[in-house]
Amino acid sequence: MRIFEEMESEVRGYIRSFPAVFDVARGSEMYDVHGNRYIDFFAGAGSLNYGHNNPAIRDALIEYLQRDGIVHGLDKATVAKQAFLTKFRDTILAPRNLEYKVQFTGPTGTNAVETALKLARMVKGRSNVIAFTNAYHGLSMGSLAVTGNSFYRDESYGVRANSAFVPFDGYLGSGFDSMAYLRRLLSDQSSGVDLPAAIIVETVQGEGGIHVARDAWLRQLADICHEFDILLIIDDIQMGNGRTGTFFSFERAGITPDMVTVSKSIGTGLPMSLLLMRPELDQWKPGEHTGTFRGNNLAFIAATKALSYWDTPDFAAGIADKGKLFEQGLTAIVEKYSQTQGRLRGVGMVWGIDFADPGLAGSISEECFKRGLIIETAGANGQVLKFLPALTISEELIAEGLTMIDAAIGAVLKTRQDLREGVLV
Known part of the structure; x- marks a missing residue:
């Protein structure tokens, strides 16, 4: 990452949240120069609704x-x-x-x-x-x-x-x-x-x-x-x-x-x-x-x-079906971690969990990246974990990504609890 720190302006943003040198992308998956795989729940801030390198x-x-x-x-x-x-x-x-x-x-x-x-x-x-x-x-x-x-x-x-x-x-x-x-x-x-x-x-x-x-x-x-x-x-x-x-x-x-x-x-x-x-x-x-x-x-x-x-209604119908998967999966996650006081909002294929603690969303995003998932935050204080995947993402990747979200939230909360209790982590 040295050349970016040396040459690129301090205004750079996403490179700080996702510190990897990316090389290859297909659909809703990205790979860095070391071959590490990431599921993309970011989709170029909404500019890749049809996925990375859509074959057609x-x-x-x-x-x-x-x-x-x-x-x-x-x-x-x-x-x-x-x-x-x-x-x-x-x-x-x-x-x-x-x-x-x-x-x-x-x-x-x-x-x-x-x-x-x-x-x-x-x-x-x-x-x-x-x-x-x-x-x-x-x-x-x-x-x-x-x-x-x-x-x-x-x-x-x-x-x-x-x-x-x-x-x-x-x-x-x-x-x-x-x-x-x-x-x-x-x-x-x-x-x-x-x-x-x-x-x-x-x-x-x-x-x-x-x-x-x-x-x-x-x-x-x-x-x-x-x-x-x-x-x-x-x-x-x-x-x-x-x-x-x-x-x-x-x-x-x-x-x-x-x-x-x-x-x-x-x-x-x-x-x-x-x-x-x-x-x-x-x-x-x-x-x-x-x-x-x-x-x-x-x-x-x-x-x-x-x-x-x-050209046909099928694509819109698929968005609705995948949107329901997100809504159901995220509702379960919010209920599981009720201590975060997370509030779920969204429609279609855009969702967000608004956390009471403004710093929680950023910590979860960071932990997700370590586990191979790219997801950004939103809101005036960065307090919202924002789900913005490609509309073409598969149901299998949705399920895998939601599992990563669940694990990341659990890990962040455990780390915070350990710190409060004075446990070395």
């Missing part, structure tokens, strides 16, 4: 490269882009009766968020944007302004302007009606909250700690946006592409956002980010919002192949 995707990429297909094309028309747009329209949008224009932004999720905020402000002629407590939308300047975690925010960045925050569903407990509160803020000319151009929201807050918005709450939010002429932006960067069970995470609520940001697994691990918008919102002048790497043709090839998973 890999073969399509190799074939494309071997015939000297265009790799970098800016926003020129290419065969790869044509195939992606056609497949995305026919397989994803049309069956869901969604009419969206597609804008290819810069290569990562925050570029899509920046684009959505910029367009919303331009269309509505207002600068304010409302976001929610525990929100995470990216770390570039505009996205930071609507990201809640103070770890990423600093007054010197100048990110606090033109944004306001309201409580997410359940943030102040089940007895607090955050939508009634929002309506009052928007209705009262003395609330101090300017009428926003847009409201941006994640239907499930991933980095914020696996907080799942209720369907009724999302519908109320959509109604408020319509009533006050506010654009509704759904950030589906981590929770889209099937993570919650349907391709778009908002489908369960039966709402149609004005804009949707999409990235991470749409490119199957290759850089790709896009903004979906209602056609009438597409008011850009040619070249008004641009970027050198918004036309990743390799990602187009990969994405087109990955969308074939959605």
Whole structure:
């Protein structure tokens, strides 16, 4: 690891949590240079929903490269882009009766968020944007302004302007009606909250700690946006592409956002980010919002192949079945270790255990890595153990991984007990 410590910036993060030099990956398994095997419950922070080196995707990429297909094309028309747009329209949008224009932004999720905020402000002629407590939308300047975690925010960045925050569903407990509160803020000319151009929201807050918005709450939010002429932006960067069970995470609520940001697994691990918008919102002048790497043709090839998973209902049904395995297994683990006061939250194939002790999740993640399982933490204080495996993971690997989780929690609790009792460990 010496070269990384010597050459790479101190900002590096995941390498500290998972200190190995990785070499090979297949599906939901990774191997380091020494041949050690790890089950992956992390999936590239949600960018590998279809697994590492998915054979069908890999073969399509190799074939494309071997015939000297265009790799970098800016926003020129290419065969790869044509195939992606056609497949995305026919397989994803049309069956869901969604009419969206597609804008290819810069290569990562925050570029899509920046684009959505910029367009919303331009269309509505207002600068304010409302976001929610525990929100995470990216770390570039505009996205930071609507990201809640103070770890990423600093007054010197100048990110606090033109944004306001309201409580997410359940943030102040089940007895607090955050939508009634929002309506009052928007209705009262003395609330101090300017009428926003847009409201941006994640239907499930991933980095914020696996907080799942209720369907009724999302519908109320959509109604408020319509009533006050506010654009509704759904950030589906981590929770889209099937993570919650349907391709778009908002489908369960039966709402149609004005804009949707999409990235991470749409490119199957290759850089790709896009903004979906209602056609009438597409008011850009040619070249008004641009970027050198918004036309990743390799990602187009990969994405087109990955969308074939959605040709039939079978893939979504499999996500639901595997999600139940996680829910059942994790419920049993939380009950077994009730002394941790863990609270299980989640939907589909994203789950989190929120521990009363903020340091417990990190210790469990570290112990899991020693046992051959990669899993990250989330939440404002890193107090949530976050389960985010590939959607293609086998039931056998799910069971093996959950067994490792069980053993890791037991080991961490025993070590803590031994330390309290003064036992040498």
